[in-house]
Amino acid sequence: MEVFFSLxxxxxxxxxxxxxxxxxxxxxRKGSALIQDRVGANRANLFGGLxxxxxxxxxxxMADPLKLFHKEDIVPTEADHFLxxxxxxxxxxxxxxxxxxxxxxxxxRVGGYxxxxxxxxxxxxxxxxxxxxxxxxxxxxxxGWASNSRYSFLGGVRxxxxxxxxxxxxxxxxxxxxxxxxxFDLQEIARAQxxxxxxxxxxxxxxxxxxxxxxxxxxxxxESKRAPFDLPEAESxxxxxxxTEYSGSKLSVFMMADFVEIGIVAALVxxxxxxxxxxxxxxxxxxxxxxxxxxxxxxxVVTLLQFVAFLVKLFVFCWLQILVRWSLPRMRYDHxxxxxxxxxxxxxxxxxxxxxxxxxxxxxxxxx
Amino acid sequence: MIAFWIVALFALVGALVVVLxxxxxxxxxxxxxxxxxVAVLFALLDAxxxxxxQVMVYAGAIVVLFLFVIMxxxxxxxxxxxxxxxxxxxxxxxxxxxxxxxxxxxxxxxRSGVPSRLPADFGxxxxxxxxxxxxxxxxxxxxxxLLLVAVVGAVVLARRRS
Numbered sequence: 001m002e003v004f005f006s007l008x009x010x011x012x013x014x015x016x017x018x019x020x021x022x023x024x025x026x027x028x029r030k031g032s033a034l035i036q037d038r039v040g041a042n043r044a045n046l047f048g049g050l051x052x053x054x055x056x057x058x059x060x061x062m063a064d065p066l067k068l069f070h071k072e073d074i075v076p077t078e079a080d081h082f083l084x085x086x087x088x089x090x091x092x093x094x095x096x097x098x099x100x101x102x103x104x105x106x107x108x109r110v111g112g113y114x115x116x117x118x119x120x121x122x123x124x125x126x127x128x129x130x131x132x133x134x135x136x137x138x139x140x141x142x143x144g145w146a147s148n149s150r151y152s153f154l155g156g157v158r159x160x161x162x163x164x165x166x167x168x169x170x171x172x173x174x175x176x177x178x179x180x181x182x183x184f185d186l187q188e189i190a191r192a193q194x195x196x197x198x199x200x201x202x203x204x205x206x207x208x209x210x211x212x213x214x215x216x217x218x219x220x221x222x223e224s225k226r227a228p229f230d231l232p233e234a235e236s237x238x239x240x241x242x243x244t245e246y247s248g249s250k251l252s253v254f255m256m257a258d259f260v261e262i263g264i265v266a267a268l269v270x271x272x273x274x275x276x277x278x279x280x281x282x283x284x285x286x287x288x289x290x291x292x293x294x295x296x297x298x299x300x301v302v303t304l305l306q307f308v309a310f311l312v313k314l315f316v317f318c319w320l321q322i323l324v325r326w327s328l329p330r331m332r333y334d335h336x337x338x339x340x341x342x343x344x345x346x347x348x349x350x351x352x353x354x355x356x357x358x359x360x361x362x363x364x365x366x367x368x
Numbered sequence: 369m370i371a372f373w374i375v376a377l378f379a380l381v382g383a384l385v386v387v388l389x390x391x392x393x394x395x396x397x398x399x400x401x402x403x404x405x406v407a408v409l410f411a412l413l414d415a416x417x418x419x420x421x422q423v424m425v426y427a428g429a430i431v432v433l434f435l436f437v438i439m440x441x442x443x444x445x446x447x448x449x450x451x452x453x454x455x456x457x458x459x460x461x462x463x464x465x466x467x468x469x470x471x472x473x474x475x476x477x478x479r480s481g482v483p484s485r486l487p488a489d490f491g492x493x494x495x496x497x498x499x500x501x502x503x504x505x506x507x508x509x510x511x512x513x514l515l516l517v518a519v520v521g522a523v524v525l526a527r528r529r530s
Binding site: 083122123124127128130131132133134135137138141142145153156157160161164167184 | 393397400416417420421423424427428429432433435436439440492493
């Protein structure tokens with residue numbers, strides 16, 4: 001039975017991330033069209049054009065992936081064939097694995113079993129996220145180098161430098177959250193945010209660590225190589241950067257990795273700063289409103305509500321990243337480096353120091 | 369046990385690639401493979417924290433920098449040179465001694481001071497931090513001074529050229 005539950009949780013986490021990439025592909029294409037006042041994907045229609053509007057769902061959910069997977073797989077003659085083949089996998093596997101430690105619910109009680117709703121309940125899951133994030137850079141490096149093309153190589157080198165630089169700010173912002181809640185476990189961090197400040201406001205991380213939230217969001221966007229940090233794949237300068245020489249299904253894997261990274265940044269923001277699966281005032285037994293008013297709910301309903309809350313939050317932060325991507329212009333390379341090393345890094349260090357002092361001075365400044 | 373043999377096999381393959389492959393990029397990637405497998409070995413030995421730190425620091429940061437430098441210098445695949453005879457003999461003797469020492473120390477029984485059962489908090493972040501910042505405070509600080517010296521040295525060397 002335990003094995004069955006573990007498998008089920010893995011499937012849930014995997015389905016979330018796979019469906020999210022598909023949904024984000026649609027949002028990216030149709031949303032960018034909205035932002036830029038274009039029509040966007042509008043060719044294939046549901047029900048043969050009987051509907052008065054076309055949301056482009058058929059285009060992006062079926063036509064796009066099918067087309068990509070059917071295209072010829074072209075490998076440059078001078079490329080390093082083995083590494084060229086390996087790079088897309090190296091790019092996407094660490095990202096998929098990261099999602100295994102993101103909690104998507106509290107506990108579910110079914111027939112005497114208590115299931116912890118996280119696919120891989122490991123104690124130091126925050127470190128696991130950081131470790132996997134640091135491995136994600138290899139896909140960029142290997143892809144850029146193995147293609148044996150100047151554009152790819154430039155993209156790869158740019159990507160490496162950028163990801164190494166912004167990883168520091170990312171780690172520092174996470175360190176201050178870990179200090180605040182006193183645990184390395186993402187599930188414990190999510191649980192700690194179920195308390196109430198002054199009995200009213202949910203004790204979400206954003207109220208304790210607003211600076212860390214900004215740091216994590218910016219550094220996360222830089223890690224996922226999205227505009228304004230899209231120098232590794234800057235279309236107008238170096239064709240498509242590190243995946244210039246990729247086509248067909250390998251290209252689609254790289255694009256998928258991009259969307260999974262958006263999902264991971266959103267999941268981290270959600271879990272560390274916005275309570276993860278927490279619904280305000282919803283406990284394990286049901287709603288407990290501040291006025292003393294309470295609604296009892298069965299465990300299954302509570303879990304469903306939490307799951308939906310997690311998905312909604314996740315999606316909001318994905319959308320926010322796409323919004324930023326289509327709103328801001330690309331940074332200049334020296335500005336990018338200066339911003340990472342001279343602004344974000346010192347800010348992160350100060351934030352960690354300040355948090356440490358606060359934790360030492362007022363033991364329990366967070367609601368326990 | 370099966371997991372151990374699989375992981376050990378991959379670690380050895382990675383190590384051989386590091387030494388034997390002519391292309392430095394492959395060597396660096398072989399190093400990543402070996403380091404990653406060693407991390408898995410740590411995890412199998414009930415030290416998940418060490419495993420994660422190994423991945424983060426070595427595979428995630430240090431070898432990426434190796435690769436970065438190798439690519440920037442665009443090193444050609446190395447040419448095989450026949451080592452002069454005395455050098456080859458010295459290398460062989462050194463390698464044999466090291467290998468012999470490893471085998472001997474690996475087969476010796478554990479020291480009596482090592483408990484046969486692990487304490488409950490073994491390998492947890494708390495126990496690691498407590499040990500590091502109380503019992504091993506001095507070595508820790510010395511290491512950080514050493515790293516600081518290395519950083520200053522790197523900056524001085526980079527400045528001098530320009």
